[in-house]
Amino acid sequence: MSSIEINPAYTKSPAQVGAQIKSAFFDNEAIPNIKLGQILDASSYEKLSQTVSRTTLKPHVSPLEYRYGIASLKLPQLTKSLSKFLKPIFGIELKEESWKLVSLTWKEYSMILDSYKSRVGFDVIVDVSDDFPDNAGADIVYTTGGEETVEIPASSNTLIIVKIGDKTRSFLRYANHYAKDKKRNFLVQHI
Amino acid sequence: MPHKDLQKNSQSLVHSSAQPSLQPLSQSSAFSPALSAWINPKYLEPKSIAALKHEFETGKPYKYLEASEFFLHHRLVEVLKAMLEEKFYFKESDLFKFNQTQDLKNTDSKIIKEFITFLYSKEFIAYMQHLTNFKFSKTVDIAGTLYEDTNFLLCHDDQLDDRKIAFLCYLSTVEETDGGSLALYNAEKTKLKTIADDKKEKETWMPTTVAKRIYPAFNKLAFFEVSEISFHEVEEVITPETKRVAIGGWFYEQH
Numbered sequence: 001m002s003s004i005e006i007n008p009a010y011t012k013s014p015a016q017v018g019a020q021i022k023s024a025f026f027d028n029e030a031i032p033n034i035k036l037g038q039i040l041d042a043s044s045y046e047k048l049s050q051t052v053s054r055t056t057l058k059p060h061v062s063p064l065e066y067r068y069g070i071a072s073l074k075l076p077q078l079t080k081s082l083s084k085f086l087k088p089i090f091g092i093e094l095k096e097e098s099w100k101l102v103s104l105t106w107k108e109y110s111m112i113l114d115s116y117k118s119r120v121g122f123d124v125i126v127d128v129s130d131d132f133p134d135n136a137g138a139d140i141v142y143t144t145g146g147e148e149t150v151e152i153p154a155s156s157n158t159l160i161i162v163k164i165g166d167k168t169r170s171f172l173r174y175a176n177h178y179a180k181d182k183k184r185n186f187l188v189q190h191i
Numbered sequence: 192m193p194h195k196d197l198q199k200n201s202q203s204l205v206h207s208s209a210q211p212s213l214q215p216l217s218q219s220s221a222f223s224p225a226l227s228a229w230i231n232p233k234y235l236e237p238k239s240i241a242a243l244k245h246e247f248e249t250g251k252p253y254k255y256l257e258a259s260e261f262f263l264h265h266r267l268v269e270v271l272k273a274m275l276e277e278k279f280y281f282k283e284s285d286l287f288k289f290n291q292t293q294d295l296k297n298t299d300s301k302i303i304k305e306f307i308t309f310l311y312s313k314e315f316i317a318y319m320q321h322l323t324n325f326k327f328s329k330t331v332d333i334a335g336t337l338y339e340d341t342n343f344l345l346c347h348d349d350q351l352d353d354r355k356i357a358f359l360c361y362l363s364t365v366e367e368t369d370g371g372s373l374a375l376y377n378a379e380k381t382k383l384k385t386i387a388d389d390k391k392e393k394e395t396w397m398p399t400t401v402a403k404r405i406y407p408a409f410n411k412l413a414f415f416e417v418s419e420i421s422f423h424e425v426e427e428v429i430t431p432e433t434k435r436v437a438i439g440g441w442f443y444e445q446h
Contacts, residue, residue, distance in 0.1 A: 059325070063292065063346040063398040107427070109345060111285040134291070137341070171285035176341040177370075177429040 002045040004077040006085050010036065018089040025090075025161065030148035032163040039126070039159040040081075048078060049156075052128045052185050056123050066110035068172065069103040074188065078126070082159070090161065092122055098189040102172075104138045109174040112143075119190055123162045123170075124190035126187040129154035140186070142170045154184045164190070166181045199248050204261055219431040223314040229262050229306070230318075243322050252377045252402040255415035256322070259408060262360070266306075267410045273300040274436055279337045287344040289425075292335035295438070302407035306438070307333045310360075319442060323416070325355050326445040344425035346376060349417045352443065357421070358414035359439035370429035372404040373413060376422035378432040398422035405436055417441065 007148040010017055012187050040048065057069030079096040079155075125140070132138065132154035140152040140160075144167045151173075152160055175184060203329050226235060233239055245373055247256040277298065279290035292298075295307050309315055311331040320327055349357050365371040376398035383395050404426075405413050415421055 063424075109285070111345065135341075171286070174288070174343055174345065174427070176343075176427060178341070 002047065002077065002112075002138075004048060004075075005041045006081050007038050007041050010039065010085065014088065014097055021032050021089055028148070028150065028152045029167060030074075030146075031142050031165070032148045033142070033150050034161050035152065035155070036159040037155065038157055040157055044081075045157040049124070049128055049130060050103060051075075052187070055101055063066040064111075065191070066115055068110060069183075070107040071101040071103075072097075073101050075099050075187070077156075078187075078188050082124070082126075086161070087097075087125070090100045090122065092124070094124060094189060094191065099187045100189065101185065101187055103180075103183050103185045104172060104175045105181065106175055106177055106179045108172075109140070109170040112169045112171045119132075120166055121164050121165060122191045123160075124189050124191060125152075125160040125162070127152075127155050127158040127160060128185040128187060129183065130156050131187075132156075132184045135179045136176055136184075137173045138175035138179065138184035139173040140170065140190075141173055142168055144168055173178065195376070219287065220370040225309070225312060226318060227289055229266060229309045229315075231260055231263060231407065234258060234261060234299070239321065239331065245322075247322055250415070252375055253416055253420050254323070255375060255403070255405075255413070257405050257411055257413040259411050261412035261415075262410055264410060266302075267360075269302045270306050270408070270438070271436065272296075273302045274362055275302065276307075277335060279335070288360040289342040289344060290337040290339070295333055295335060304369040310438075310440075317443065319356065319358075320412075323356060323414075324418075325442075327355060328353065328445040329440040330443045333438060334437070334440060335438050338425060338428045338433075340428055340431045340433065342425075342435075343427040346422055346424040348419065348421050349423070349441070350421070350425070353446070354417040354441040355419050355444040356379070356414050356442040357439070358412065358436045358442070359407075359437050361410060361411045361413070361435040362438065363407060363434055364409045365433060365435050367406055368430070369431065369433045369435075370427050371435040372406050372426050374405040374424050374426050375415070376400065376424075377402045377404070378422055396420050396422075406413045408435065 021034055025032050055071045055073060059069050060070040061067045074097050076096040079094045082095045136151065138154060142150040143161055150162065217393060243256060243258065247254055250256065277292050279292055281290050298304055310333060316327050359373070377400050378396045378398050380394050381397045382392055
């Protein structure tokens, strides 16, 4: 895949934009998070979306725990651009070989696993869901088990960063029949 | 319709204090008149009971039974009418999305009170014990559920405390094309490494594929044994107009 560029709106005044992002990120003290829409320029997103749609998914099924499609991807250009953008703001560096593509369609989900060992750090997610219906579920949900919950519905070309604390758990809300043949696709890596 | 009044709330269930009789019910003469006040007479005949016992005992993928037109039709019509006046509360988690009544013992409805009193009466518990060959304690949980478009309950086994039988009395008929079936899973033993401690490996039953679907129909009673292999789910309701109403709960094992 040729170069992947961040939307210039995010890179024009890096110090100012970085400060705004960091401030918004910590608005939610329990589960710090931010969603940045239109993160890639249009042609870069189109290339990434095509790469994702051509990827062969492996079924990841254990009915008590999860049911969705999964693939591992190496994305050096995306990794390079996002790392350059994120390192000054959050001090995080992505690994090109660590991208996991998760894809949900009708009847797919993942539950909170009792045995799951918390991995403190950051989840970096690039949402590559195109035309996924608003009422079809498949939200990424983070919760601390109490009142605090962050719900992330499908949104194409969006970068999502979530800080994972020792009490943070996540699940993928069941994708209902309104999904039809559409897919909620996202790339994720845990730092 | 009750779904217009949905609110978030926690589950609330009925706990009875009835003492079940442990006398065997091998002859029709042993049945109390209390049973015929609610149960379709054909299910009180010794031949039918023997057939039901056999069906339950040999159920696959695990012991289960479904009996159509189980209760007296006209009485259950009254129960359904009353249930549609009950308030249902919306509940959602990673595992489920549906609506549930509050504690049915606090209902203002005379007919619902009468019905749930019957379900945890010593006579009905004795009847269920006879069908299943299990012994139940005095505790029974009973609540009403309403599944609408996109509602579901994902795969789980129901094992909690001493639950021995899970039962459902369906109050609405749902076509196969509407979703909402009760799906029973096959299971196989799997060696599992826990994520929390990958040094430990234990053999455990895991669900694999759907073996049987029970389709809700008005006045159908369905129940199954709760065990380490009783994996089941309520499949998603997939039509906007469907209202899948049921009364259900658990009988608990007696020690």
